Amino acid sequence: GAVVSQHPSWVICKSGTSVKIECRSLDFQATTMFWYRQFPKQSLMLMATSNEGSKATYEQGVEKDKFLINHASLTLSTLTVTSAHPEDSSFYICSAPLQGALSYEQYFGPGTRLTVT
Amino acid sequence: QQQVKQSPQSLIVQKGGISIINCAYENTAFDYFPWYQQFPGKGPALLIAIRPDVSEKKEGRFTISFNKSAKQFSLHIMDSQPGDSATYFCAARMGGSEKLVFGKGMKLTVNP
Numbered sequence: 001g002a003v004v005s006q007h008p009s010w011v012i013c014k015s016g017t018s019v020k021i022e023c024r025s026l027d028f029q030a031t032t033m034f035w036y037r038q039f040p041k042q043s044l045m046l047m048a049t050s051n052e053g054s055k056a057t058y059e060q061g062v063e064k065d066k067f068l069i070n071h072a073s074l075t076l077s078t079l080t081v082t083s084a085h086p087e088d089s090s091f092y093i094c095s096a097p098l099q100g101a102l103s104y105e106q107y108f109g110p111g112t113r114l115t116v117t
Numbered sequence: 118q119q120q121v122k123q124s125p126q127s128l129i130v131q132k133g134g135i136s137i138i139n140c141a142y143e144n145t146a147f148d149y150f151p152w153y154q155q156f157p158g159k160g161p162a163l164l165i166a167i168r169p170d171v172s173e174k175k176e177g178r179f180t181i182s183f184n185k186s187a188k189q190f191s192l193h194i195m196d197s198q199p200g201d202s203a204t205y206f207c208a209a210r211m212g213g214s215e216k217l218v219f220g221k222g223m224k225l226t227v228n229p
Contacts, residue, residue, distance in 0.1 A: 001163060032215055043206065043221045044161070093160050097215045104149055104210075106217060108160040 002028050002098045006109035013084055013116055020080045021112045023050075023094030029074035030096035035067075038091045038111075050077040050094075084116040121209050123220030131228050136194040138223050140207035143188065148212040152181065152192045155204045155222075164205075165192070197227045 056069035068080040153161035
């Protein structure tokens with residue numbers, strides 16, 4: 001299967017600071033990537049759709065000014081959590097779809113654990 | 118309409134047994150149904166997926182059964198192993214979209 005990486009795998013930051021998380025598709029190009037948030041023992045919650053060359057699309061209830069998304073190239077999307085607060089502590093996961101002529105698969109990154117102190 | 122309902126929430130099986138996870142949906146516009154396996158602290162890994170024009174798909178010990186008329190699909194794990202202990206998520210994709218809608222997940226424990 002295809003590989004999606006995330007960096008960093010974990011990060012601790014102080015309240016009020018910003019933190020950037022990178023998502024890369026290593027062996028395929030992705031015009032679209034997705035960002036999810038997952039709380040302990042819960043399912044994945046879609047936050048936004050990252051679109052290469054255009055603005056991200058945010059799900060209802062997600063603050064776009066707080067969670068800045070930039071799809072810089074066909075293999076890189078970044079999520080910046082601005083002015084982080086303890087309630088932003090969570091597991092953030094990105095995914096990228098791989099569309100073939102007869103196939104479709106969506107691959108996930110390993111996740112980034114964010115802890116805001 | 119967007120929901121995918123997954124059951125049971127947790128399951129304990131003995132090594133060598135069969136694990137069965139069920140999902141149901143309402144929206145007939147869903148056109149792709151993947152299953153993901155997630156270990157603690159890791160991202161979900163794609164296990165197997167099916168489209169609604171197929172009733173069954175098997176890959177190794179994993180089989181998806183799909184019942185279009187009942188709007189249900191299930192994952193069967195044959196000869197379950199302790200290494201299969203993880204959380205399993207079913208999902209569905211809306212036709213014309215790339216977004217996935219996830220079930221709530223099921224924690225599987227396989228006892229040695």
